[in-house]
Amino acid sequence: MTDRLRTDGLSVRYGGNLALDSVDLRIGEGELVGLIGPNGAGKTTYIDAVTGFTKSTGQVWVDEEELTSSKPHQRVNRGLGRTWQGAELYADLTVRENLEVGGGSHSLFSLLREVVTGRQSPPRAVDDVSDLLGITDILDRQPEDLSQGQRKSVDVGRALAAGSRVLCLDEPAAGLDSAESQQLGATLRQVVADGTSLLLVDHDMGLVLSVCDRIYVLDLGRVIAEGTPDEIRNSPAVIEAYLGADDTATVGGPDTNVEGAER
Numbered sequence: 001m002t003d004r005l006r007t008d009g010l011s012v013r014y015g016g017n018l019a020l021d022s023v024d025l026r027i028g029e030g031e032l033v034g035l036i037g038p039n040g041a042g043k044t045t046y047i048d049a050v051t052g053f054t055k056s057t058g059q060v061w062v063d064e065e066e067l068t069s070s071k072p073h074q075r076v077n078r079g080l081g082r083t084w085q086g087a088e089l090y091a092d093l094t095v096r097e098n099l100e101v102g103g104g105s106h107s108l109f110s111l112l113r114e115v116v117t118g119r120q121s122p123p124r125a126v127d128d129v130s131d132l133l134g135i136t137d138i139l140d141r142q143p144e145d146l147s148q149g150q151r152k153s154v155d156v157g158r159a160l161a162a163g164s165r166v167l168c169l170d171e172p173a174a175g176l177d178s179a180e181s182q183q184l185g186a187t188l189r190q191v192v193a194d195g196t197s198l199l200l201v202d203h204d205m206g207l208v209l210s211v212c213d214r215i216y217v218l219d220l221g222r223v224i225a226e227g228t229p230d231e232i233r234n235s236p237a238v239i240e241a242y243l244g245a246d247d248t249a250t251v252g253g254p255d256t257n258v259e260g261a262e263r
């Protein structure tokens with residue numbers, strides 16, 4: 001399988017704190033990959049480093065092109081997108097306008113701009129994105145009239161409208177109840193089936209374990225495990241990182257509550 005996104009030895013140091021320690025991670029075409037770990041493990045730092053929002057060492061590759069020294073907007077132009085923890089929609093704009101801000105217009109001017117800027121991942125039409133996410137019937141509504149789950153779908157939609165082909169999602173299920181979280185999971189699977197690759201960072205273990213193809217686990221900036229949801233659920237290293245040594249438990253099992261786990 002071709003790698004959509006790959007990092008080799010990605011590290012971030014904040015003063016004396018090695019927040020990310022040589023992380024090797026890959027996401028294939030059409031793959032939904034989870035990145036989990038206790039609070040402070042380095043998940044957001046990883047997304048910041050991959051998308052160019054914080055200084056890092058190591059290498060970042062998108063579709064076999066090295067983007068290690070590229071600026072954030074150049075990475076966006078190559079189809080590498082992200083969402084932000086706790087991001088809000090533009091309150092005074094309709095859902096359609098929020099999606100258009102992502103870049104989904106197809107004018108002659110936008111085509112010329114793509115030629116001039118060397119953009120390789122053009123924006124997608126708002127109607128395509130809203131069809132894919134099942135939000136066509138709310139395009140004329142204001143954000144204040146939406147459920148929390150609908151807002152999260154629109155947030156993902158903004159990044160897709162901007163032309164993301166590999167998209168890093170930072171805690172998209174935060175604040176959702178379990179029904180909304182399940183709905184979000186189904187939406188993410190549709191996005192992946194449509195050809196976009198996703199990195200999902202979230203504390204909702206039910207969501208991550210049920211929708212991801214593979215999962216990486218970070219602890220203190222290092223990858224301590226990688227595997228299928230079943231492998232991660234039963235990994236002694238992961239159980240210890242979340243719960244302390246207790247090899248009778250499983251991550252995400254009925255007796256464990258790992259959401260927002262603190263070290």
Ligand SMILES: Nc1ncnc2c1ncn2[C@@H]1O[C@H](COP(=O)(O)OP(=O)(O)OP(=O)(O)O)[C@@H](O)[C@H]1O
Nearest residue numbers: 014015017019037038039040041042043044045046
């Ligand atoms: N801008 C920053 N400056 C200095 N230290 C930072 C900065 N951002 C994060 N850190 C530190 O880097 C480490 C990793 O933090 P990060 O936010 O990436 O963890 P996380 O896994 O996303 O946590 P959470 O699940 O709580 O969001 C922590 O020790 C944190 O205090």
